[in-house]
Amino acid sequence: MKNMPLEQKEQKRFVVCKTDALPSGExxxxxxxGKKIGVFNVAGKYHALLNYCPHQGAPLCLGPITGTTLPTDKYEFIYGHEGAILRCAWHGWEFDIRTGDYLVKPNIRVRTYKVEIEQNEVVIYI
Known part of the structure; x- marks a missing residue:
């Protein structure tokens, strides 16, 4: 039996706002x-995440936007990724806004959506 290509689902296009309506860090x-989505501006790049924590269903996108400590071989704390980490307000799970990856186990993710800038508008495809 031949491998059949997966049918690509047509994505719907939604204009969210003008780029200047969503400043960096907001x-x-x-x-x-029908989906609740958080749209983020991380250092001038726009990202969209489903507002649902895969741990226990919390409204993830309401949590604080932070940075986190980075891995190191030394016994020291190095802080990084400022403004790129979303922490679930219920249990503290941390996700990279840019990828949707859970920082502890990258095989756990929050759903992300394609974001494009078109004529100074933030456009999401779902």
Whole structure:
């Protein structure tokens, strides 16, 4: 039996806001196509995450935006990724806003959505 290519699902396009309405370090919570989504500006790059923590279903995108300590071979603390980490307010699970990866186990992720900038507008595809 031949491997059949997966059918690509057509994504819907949603204009969220003008780029200047979402400054660096800020977030916008929206509902699109029945999904609650957080849109983030991390150092001038826009990202969208499902507002649902995979741990226990908390509204993830309401949590604090922070940085975190970085891995090191020495006995020291190095802080990094400022403004790129979203911490769940319920239990403290930390996710990279840019990728959706859970920092402790990258095989656990929060759903991300494609974001494009088109004519100074933030556009999400879901």
């Amino acid at each position: 977030r916008l919570l929206i509902e699109l196509g």
